[in-house]
Amino acid sequence: MPFAKSDLVKELTDSYPNFLRKDLVRLIDITLYEMINALKRGERVELRDVFTIEPKTQKSSFRRNPKNGKTFFAKEKKKITFKSSKFWTKKINDKE
Numbered sequence: 001m002p003f004a005k006s007d008l009v010k011e012l013t014d015s016y017p018n019f020l021r022k023d024l025v026r027l028i029d030i031t032l033y034e035m036i037n038a039l040k041r042g043e044r045v046e047l048r049d050v051f052t053i054e055p056k057t058q059k060s061s062f063r064r065n066p067k068n069g070k071t072f073f074a075k076e077k078k079k080i081t082f083k084s085s086k087f088w089t090k091k092i093n094d095k096e
Contacts, residue, residue, distance in 0.1 A: 005032075039080065052083045 005028060012024045035045050035053070045053040060076040084092075 049085050049087050051085060051088070054081050054083075055079070056081055 008028060009021065009025055012028075013019070013021050016024070038045050039053065039055050042055055044055075055078050058074075058077050058079055060074060062071050063074045064071050
């Protein structure tokens with residue numbers, strides 16, 4: 001199930017009625033902004049007991065297009081690896 005930012009704001013406003021909606025939106029924006037900037041700097045983002053996001057650099061090299069067999073040069077680029085915590089992985093895989 002996809003979870004949009006607006007859904008997150010709605011859940012938080014329902015759970016914490018004492019906070020103003022605009023303050024919760026600002027909190028989410030700041031959190032996402034800091035996560036994005038940390039990944040751009042090459043730092044690891046970790047939310048304990050939830051997930052870890054880490055940028056990895058894929059080296060430039062010659063690669064082969066499997067569709068037509070031609071080789072091409074791929075530039076260096078960054079990719080993101082996502083790993084859920086053991087707790088969440090176990091919770092998702094447990095049969096109820």
